Amino acid sequence: MDSLEGLQKRIKTTQDLRSIVSTMKSLSAVSIIQYDASLKSLLEYGQTIDAGAYVLMRNGVLNAAKPPKLPSEKKKALAVVIGSDTGLVGKINRDVVEFAENTLKEKGFDSDRILYIAVGRQVIGRLESREVPLLASYPVSNSIKAVGTTASAILIKIDEVLHAEGITHVYLFFNRRRGGSVNPASSLLMPMGEEWLEGLKGRKWNSRRFPVFSMPAPQLFSCLVQERLLIETATALTDSLTAEHHTRLMTMQAAEKNIDENLERMNLEYQQMRQENITTELLDVVSGAEALRKKRRPTA
Known part of the structure; x- marks a missing residue:
């Protein structure tokens, strides 16, 4: 048993502790609020890009042409797996790595x-232990402002290796919070034309007039796609940060x-031990007083 001092x-x-x-x-709670606000802004900006x-x-400028279906021996994927730098986040890093492997297999x-880009030291370590081809790795952004920088760096790296490595598909794998639960999620980053444009067909325009544009349509579309890619990547990074926190x-x-x-248990134990010590001291005082009283009692 511990002493009272111990x-x-x-x-x-x-x-x-x-x-x-x-x-x-408290820091995690504040961070979640910030990242939720950032996700809302990304969603609104994405809606503007989609409107364009x-x-x-x-105007009949774009068509959602379906890309040719490739046999498995000609398909090559680049997986961008996003996790965390630090621990105390349960099993989300293990889950997102396993989810990426299983999804690509399916x-x-x-x-x-399959080639990999890793974001977050925890994910980097897990992918390295699996001895998979890792093209690049990045730390997790610690601020909202740094998310855009990291997203841009990832897209630049993708652009560098896309044709050099013969990559046909690029996927983002990350954790996403929905309600009170966190689960791995994925997003097809490239080719995004068919999936993106097909999703726009059911969109409704809130005005009788459509905006005009002076930029050549192919150039404008290229700019819109670049922004859409940046939004998708930044959203995945922000979703992952929200899930982490x-x-x-x-x-x-x-x-x-x-x-x-x-x-509570230690305080109770402390109070009991203190009471026992006080009781013992009081008994010692009483015993000493009794002994002294007997010693001073006159003999008959």
Whole structure:
């Protein structure tokens, strides 16, 4: 059993730990609010880009031509797998890596025809342990402003290797929070023309007039596609950050609950031990007083 002094030190250490956990929980909660606002802005910007592409479609400039179906031996994928830099996020890094592998297998890609780009030290380590071909790796953006920089760097790297490696498909794999749960998700980044334009066909225009454009249609479409790619990549990064902080928040809440339970138990133990020490001291005083009284009692 701990001494009273030792128990006091344990309580103090546990209280310090609880303070750290509480701070981490607060930081995650604040980060989630910021990333949710960023996701909303990305969605609104994406709707503007989609509106521009829709105008080109309505003017008969664009057609959603279906790309030719390729046999598995000619298909080659580039998987951008997004995770976290730090721990305390449960199993989201393991899940997103396994999800990427399983999804690409289901889509008919041979394992020797899959290349990877990793975002986040935890994911980098997992992919390296699997000895898969890793073309590039990036740290997780620690701020909303850095998300755009990371997204641009990823797209530049994709552009460098796309034709050099004979890549036919590019996928984003990341974690996404929906409600109170976090699950892996994927997004087809390239080729995006068919899927994107098909999704615009059911769109409704809120005005009787359509905007006009002076830029040559192919050049305008190229600009819209570049922005759409940037939005898709930035959204995946932001979704992943939201999921990371949500998972960490849940982990910290569970840790805080366990710490509170331990503190309650240790405080009770401390009070009991202190009471026992006080009782023992009082009994010693009483015994000493009784012995002294007997010693001073006159003999008959």
